[in-house]
Amino acid sequence: MAFHPIAADDDDASGVGVARKYAWIVFALTFGLLISDYMSRQVLNAVFPMLKGEWALSDGQLGLLSGIVALMVGLLTFPLSLMADRFGRVKSLALMALLWSLATLGCALAQDYQQMFIARFMVGVGEAAYGSVGIAVVISVFPKHLRATLASAFMAGGMFGSVLGMALGGAIAAKLGWRWSFAGMALFGLVLAVLYPIIVKEARIAPQRANQAANKVAAAVKRPLRTLCSSPSVIAAYIGSGLQLFVGGTVIVWMPSYLNRYYDMATDKAGGVAAIIVLCSGAGMILCGMLSDRLCRQSAQRKVSLAIAYCLGSCLLLSAAFALPPGPAQLLLICLGMLIAAGTTGPAGAMVANLTHYSVHGTAFATLTLANNLLGLAPGPFITGKVSDVIGLQAAFQLVPLVSIAAAAVFFYAKCHYHKDIARLQGEQVDDSVGHAVVEVKV
The missing domain is CATH 1.20.1250.20 (MFS general substrate transporter like domains)
Incomplete structure (x- = not known):
């Protein structure tokens, strides 16, 4: 079985080997959740005409339902990503997916504009940090020389998810009604949210990082x-x-x-x-x-x-x-x-x-x-x-x-x-490694 050695200049990940098959499973599940992210975000655009007619909404109200998601993503991306780096990326990703999927299901059950707005607000909260934390997980299980390919492929998932969300959402709405469009996107996300932490383990993708967290090396x-x-x-x-x-x-x-x-x-x-x-x-x-x-x-x-x-x-x-x-x-x-x-x-x-x-x-x-x-x-x-x-x-x-x-x-x-x-960063990481060794000896 082939292994992907993590780049040596990744500091706490150096020396870790990840099985090639497992690395691609991690990528597939993380990529699938990214597609779910954008499908849940963009399905709204496909059902605009139906919502406008059923609830007598203005274009401004419709635009706000879409814009609130982007606003929450922009405001919360940084703090939630920082929390994920501290408390575990895999667990954080699963919780994010669970939240936006349940919120999308809430969109399907909404009885008026106010309930739909609250549900869309929560979709934005759930999706806020997924892209940044997800790509961090992906690049952690592949060699350094594949980073540009992985980053571009992962980010492209957002565009594919947008197209799928609008196309599938419109097709489902035409046959079953707009509520089933949201429900279909929610079901897809919930299935992946449950599978993700079962298959992707923090200790397998970054064991040394997990050990450092456990040892609380504050330095x-x-x-x-x-x-x-x-x-x-x-x-x-x-x-x-x-x-x-x-x-x-x-x-x-x-x-x-x-x-x-x-x-x-x-x-x-x-x-x-x-x-x-x-x-x-x-x-x-x-x-x-x-x-x-x-x-x-x-x-x-x-x-x-x-x-x-x-x-x-x-x-x-x-x-x-x-x-x-x-x-x-x-x-x-x-x-x-x-x-x-x-x-x-x-x-x-x-x-x-x-x-x-x-x-x-x-x-x-x-x-x-x-x-x-x-x-x-x-x-x-x-x-x-x-x-x-x-x-x-x-x-x-x-x-x-x-x-x-x-x-x-x-x-x-x-x-x-x-x-x-690059040379300066590598020098600093060597210094960090020496410092960590001193701390461990003292402990």
Whole structure:
């Protein structure tokens, strides 16, 4: 049976071996829960018309039901990820999944708008830290050289889950009613939430980390936490990733409206074509991450160079696309541009993992998630909408890809400091190991 040795510079995980089969089981279950996360989040969009008609809701009320989830995720990602790093990631993930699944079931049982709002609020609480803690679990059971592939594949699960949530939710609602759409998503999540802690064990994925927690080595807390923002490279990774997702997130949100206005597509057809573009972006995350790992196995610094290439390539393709008149050529270039627009997620995730202490990886990915939302996914669609009000959506889309140039500049800054920052972190972790040995001897 083959084993994955955990990277030596992961400090407390060094020297741990995880069976290849078990590692992929951990990935599959964690990835499945991520899909459940986004299915529960996005199924609401599929049943908007039914809720609007049954409860006589305004568009503002419907938008608030969707927005409250994103708001809670943004506010709670960091503190809940920090708690998961301290009290056990596997147990925390199972509790999160149980909470959002029960809350989704609550959506199915809601009798009025207020009850639905409370249920959606709890969905957001349950989902807040899953992405950051989940990817920390995944990278802990695979070799360091696969980090970009794993980070990109894991993050792409959010896009696949969104598509599945809307597609399956709409199909179920058409046959059985909107309540069964929520119930179906809840059942899927509950099954995985029960299976997860039974199969995935903290001691099997990070036994040395568990032993350190049991021995209460308090000296290991302060210095690892400082690595979240202790180097120019890791700060640049956060910022560059957020700026690049400004582009990808904006195109995804506004593409149905663009197709409706400039291609005269009906709402259902525009949504279908937009879903294909979303799938291109998700597939691109995985492919770009795999390419990054394959080309950069002998030099981690090359991952930063590829991130720069992804930024500039997407800028070129999307700028060319929106300079063309509507037609097949434009759609093809949009698909190609979106294929690499989110390609930076893998290299950025690998950079964050390499530049922060293993014991705070969940919190580190929470910081990355926070940057992605505050710098990209939240302001991108809003700013583009404001610009569109002034100059039109077509002209606004011509400006959006230029943000990728700023993202490339930030990643270039990271490249200039990356090697030195990695060396410094490794030196600090050697010092930590010596300190831990002294503490253990005294105990």
